[in-house]
Amino acid sequence: MAIGTLDWVSAADRPELLAEPVARAVVGLEGVEVAEIDPGLADTAAFCERYGVGMDESANCVIVAAKRGGEVRYAACMVLATTRADVNGVVRRHLDARKISFAPQDDAVGLTGMEYGGITPLGLPEDWPVLVDAAVAVHPGVVIGSGVRRSKLAVPGALLAGLKTAQVINLAN
Template sequence: MVGKLDWEPAAGRTDLLADPVAAAIGGVPDAEAAAIDPELADTAAFCERYDVPLEASANCVVVAAKRGGEVTYAACMVLATDRADVNGVVRKHLGARKVSFAPMDQATSLTGMEYGGITPVGLPAGWPVLVDEAVAAAPRVVIGSGLRRSKVLLPGKALAGLPGAEVIALAQ
């Protein structure tokens, strides 16, 4: 197990998952969920309190890509030790003129998830999910659950297998 948490099969703990995550989690092999203090949902505080190494935790950022007046959204997954190259790799990969982090209110309303808990599991259909190579290669990685009060643990390869997922060199 990873960290000082009581991990349980996620499919049996949908009470710990945002609705869109609960609806999609059955298709994610070996996913587990654990309750946490919602005040400790942010990565650094979470990792310190629950003894989870930063390299075993991955962050999901939602970006808004703009080109020719159209806006498309995508999720980017990088290890907590890294940062997504949004203005370089992500912008070029999405074929956008400009890419920025999606505003909090848009990210939460579009995903049906809480800010600080957004995860690539259960995102709207058609969204690209850009997964950094290091995340995809991780044996187990902790991600958000869609809620600030819990986390999900799964194999990195499960993230690479999500609908719309593409594994690329994403980290700076």
């Protein structure tokens, strides 16, 4: 996959560039590539500018905490960097939550085993829904986190849509 100016290689060949849960998750998956980046440029806008990746080729993974009746459930939302997920409307209703918020950084990092700024749907806890925006699901190739800030993954949107806990919906308002 040729996205931006990065040197992409099979993620299976470079597990040292992945968080441990991500390295386990990519075993046997076709079409997952990884590229090493400057960890100081992991945030989407800086990354896209430096490496020539369009914002419409980059997808963000947002972890939300859905609350109802004293119970907290976590979910991941995958949206293109050009899209803003309607967390308080679409996502809250879809998860049947009374209240929803972005998961606190310590919770997101501790529960996923990934670095903040690199969290990705590959390797998330198996009971977490992954809400994939329809635009991501049909994208031929998007850049996402690798679980660490020092690399990025390139994957077909169909791979994300096909994850065991994936649910494809329109996440924008």
